[in-house]
Amino acid sequence: MPGFGEIAVSALICLGAFFLFVGSFGLAKLPDLMRRLHGPTKATTLGIGALLIASMLYFILEDEIVSLQELLITTFLFLTAPVTALMVAKAHILLDKNDQEHLPPTGREAGWSVLDAPQTDEVKKS
Amino acid sequence: MLKTLLPHPLLTLLIVLMWILLSGFSVGSAAFGLLLGVAIPRLTSAYWPDRPRIGSPLTIIEYALIVLWDIVVANFQVAYLILFRRGDDLHSQFVTVPLDLRTPEAITALAGTITMTPGTVSASLSADGRALLVHCLETNDPEQTVAGIKSRYESRLQRIFET
Numbered sequence: 310m311p312g313f314g315e316i317a318v319s320a321l322i323c324l325g326a327f328f329l330f331v332g333s334f335g336l337a338k339l340p341d342l343m344r345r346l347h348g349p350t351k352a353t354t355l356g357i358g359a360l361l362i363a364s365m366l367y368f369i370l371e372d373e374i375v376s377l378q379e380l381l382i383t384t385f386l387f388l389t390a391p392v393t394a395l396m397v398a399k400a401h402i403l404l405d406k407n408d409q410e411h412l413p414p415t416g417r418e419a420g421w422s423v424l425d426a427p428q429t430d431e432v433k434k435s
Numbered sequence: 436m437l438k439t440l441l442p443h444p445l446l447t448l449l450i451v452l453m454w455i456l457l458s459g460f461s462v463g464s465a466a467f468g469l470l471l472g473v474a475i476p477r478l479t480s481a482y483w484p485d486r487p488r489i490g491s492p493l494t495i496i497e498y499a500l501i502v503l504w505d506i507v508v509a510n511f512q513v514a515y516l517i518l519f520r521r522g523d524d525l526h527s528q529f530v531t532v533p534l535d536l537r538t539p540e541a542i543t544a545l546a547g548t549i550t551m552t553p554g555t556v557s558a559s560l561s562a563d564g565r566a567l568l569v570h571c572l573e574t575n576d577p578e579q580t581v582a583g584i585k586s587r588y589e590s591r592l593q594r595i596f597e598t
Contacts, residue, residue, distance in 0.1 A: 328510055335517035344527050346556050347513060347572040354551060355510035377456050391550035391557070398558035398570065412568065413531045419562035426562065 314370040321363035328356030342401045343408070350394045357386060399423045440473070442480040445489075447472040487540040490595040498591045505552045505587075513554055516573055529558065530577040532567040532584055541596035542567075548588050555580070 335348025361379040368376045402408055402423045412421060419425060441447055454468030489495070516525060532549075536542050546557040546567060554572035561568070574580045 328514065331514045331517055335513070338517065339522040339525075343529075343556070343558070343570045344522060344525060344572060346570070347554060348517060350550055350556060351506075351509050351513045351552075351554070354506055358506075381453060381456055387547070387551065391547035394550050394556050395546065395558070398556060402559060408529075411529070413529050415561040415566045415568075416531055416533055417561055417563055417565055419565075421559045421568055422562045422564075423559045 311370070314366070318363045318367050318370075321359045321366065325356045325359035325363065328359065329353055330356075332356060342405075343398065346394055346397060350390055354386070354390070358383065439477075441476065443476040443483070443486060446476045450475055485538075487538060487596060494591065494595050498588075498595060501587070501591070502548055502552065509552050509554065513572065516554070520573075525573050526575055527570065527572055528574065528577065530569050530571055530574070530581055532569050532581050534565050534567060534589070535585070536589060536593060536597065538596050539564075541592045544596075545584075545588055545592055548592075549584060552588075555584070 332348045332351070332353040336345050339345045339348065361382055365376055365379045368374050402412070402421070409424065415421060450472040451465070451468040454471055455464055458464040458468075534542060534545075536545060542560070542564065546560070549555050549557045549567070549569055554574070556570045557567055558570050559568040560566070569581075569584070571577070571580055
């Protein structure tokens with residue numbers, strides 16, 4: 310592998326490790342659950358992303374194979390991370406009476422779906 | 436006939452491609468991928484009755500690039516907030532984003548995008564599906580945050596899913 314390739318791969322791995330660390334650090338440092346949720350959902354996307362790009366680059370330069378499985382990992386991460394965050398947030402709202410009282414209004418007749426039963430068009434008609 | 440066999444043709448194509456990528460290309464893996472690609476959309480079609488209409492690939496690529504760029508910027512912003520600010524000093528709050536989007540697929544995409552981008556996490560949907568509850572890590576001007584989400588992401592998703 311050429312020298313600049315090694316430098317590029319190492320730099321990407323360091324960048325990824327840095328953002329993963331910041332994400333975990335935010336999880337430990339921030340004071341309440343909703344703020345803590347921001348660390349792992351964001352700082353880790355670029356962290357994992359940089360590591361995966363480093364992995365692709367390594368295999369292209371070292372073995373001259375274009376490895377596409379990293380793209381799949383990215384896709385799965387982007388599909389699942391928001392769902393996890395949404396579920397954690399919903400569970401938090403259900404449990405935290407103080408946050409429940411301070412939620413902003415929906416601006417509509419229906420309340421938030423965590424606390425109110427869903428109101429679809431079919432329910433309204435019947 | 437074709438519609439009962441393949442309720443979501445794009446999903447079928449995606450599953451086949453994904454299976455081939457995961458297991459390496461061979462006739463066997465392609466055949467098994469095709470089997471999965473036919474079986475999974477049929478088994479889950481009861482939970483996904485409508486077929487979303489999707490706009491031109493160019494608008495989707497444009498949207499993906501914008502979101503990727505925002506994710507990179509957001510990472511640096513959030514890293515700065517986490518490392519150099521006291522947690523208690525952050526002006527965090529919930530804001531309400533009224534939705535113009537109506538299709539479930541588009542709202543899901545918007546909620547996912549919000550969670551992955553600058554200092555915002557989507558926390559809930561209103562019971563009638565017309566507003567999103569979003570938590571901001573740091574905002575001094577909630578109205579501007581909401582306007583930013585609507586103009587940057589929602590208008591583009593509307594063009595992709597609802598034109």
